[in-house]
Amino acid sequence: xxxxxxxxxxxxxxxxxxxxxxxxxxxxxxxxxxxxxxxxxxxxxxxxxxxxxxxxxxxxxxxxxxxxxxxxxxxxxxxxxxxxxxxxxxxxxxxxxxxxxxxxxxxxxxxxxxxx
Numbered sequence: 624x625x626x627x628x629x630x631x632x633x634x635x636x637x638x639x640x641x642x643x644x645x646x647x648x649x650x651x652x653x654x655x656x657x658x659x660x661x662x663x664x665x666x667x668x669x670x671x672x673x674x675x676x677x678x679x680x681x682x683x684x685x686x687x688x689x690x691x692x693x694x695x696x697x698x699x700x701x702x703x704x705x706x707x708x709x710x711x712x713x714x715x716x717x718x719x720x721x722x723x724x725x726x727x728x729x730x731x732x733x734x735x736x737x738x739x
Contacts, residue, residue: 625684626668629657631675645674647711666717670710 632642639657643650648667655661656671663671672679 626656626659626663626682627684628653628671628675628682631677631681632657635675637675642671642674645707646670647707666710666713670707670714673706673710 632639637645639650639653642648643653646653646667648670652661652667653671656663656667668679668682672682675682
């Protein structure tokens with residue numbers, strides 16, 4: 624998927640550090656997503672869209688160039704923070720699920736080795 628993260632970030636004069644701070648993501652992760660080195664999960668893409676005050680559609684490259692005027696309504700600072708917190712909570716829950724799965728796989732592997 625081709626994204627406009629860097630293009631929109633630059634048009635809004637937001638640095639990678641600023642975007643990392645607003646989203647809670649690392650600067651390295653922002654760089655990797657901008658260069659499309661890593662696939663970006665939808666939740667993190669939404670987090671970035673919220674921080675850049677644009678829509679998901681704005682971030683995805685299509686035939687229409689990005690225009691600042693095309694963005695939807697601004698969100699209040701508290702609403703923005705609430706959205707960031709909600710998305711971060713979803714990410715934490717996903718990480719907890721991943722940790723449980725990984726722990727289960729490790730325990731299964733260790734159990735198989737002990738049985739041998």
